[in-house]
Amino acid sequence: MSSLRFRPLFEAMTLAVVAFAIHFVALRYFWSTWTDYWQYSIVTIYGFFFVCSVIIVLWLIRMKQRNIDSVGNTFMLFTCVKAAAAYVMLHPILQAHHPHVKFEKANFFAVFAIFLAIETIVSIRMLQKR
DSSP: OHHHHTHHHHHHHHHHHHHHHHHHHHHHHHSGGGGTTOSSOHHHHHHHHHHHHHHHHHHHHHHHHHOGGGHHHHHHHHHHHHHHHHHHHHHHHHHOOSTTHHHHHHHHHHHHHHHHHHHHHHHHHHHHOO
8 A cells, every 4th residue: 555655756756767867868969068068967957856856746645645635735835836946046047158058948947847747747646546
């Protein structure tokens, strides 16, 4: 029973690792010199969002056990907090003036969108399994 309870966490982690592997390989082989001036490495960006997702999914699992009606509100609250933290992390990138800053911004937002999609899918699946 315990493994089923944490299945959403395993799903989120698996999807995140797959997304990271694809993104890392693509950056390494196609745009390796474009990442030289980045404020944060791709590992740091994924690490930040991975930790945020683990916290969000664990909290959603906890809320599902206590009161399933609060899962959606909890998801929205934590998503807003994560977006604010992401903006704080993004701010130095917005102030940067290196040749590939647009590419760095696009990658940051792509990672944000990937994790938002993962968390949304996991949350929807949790709510459907009433």
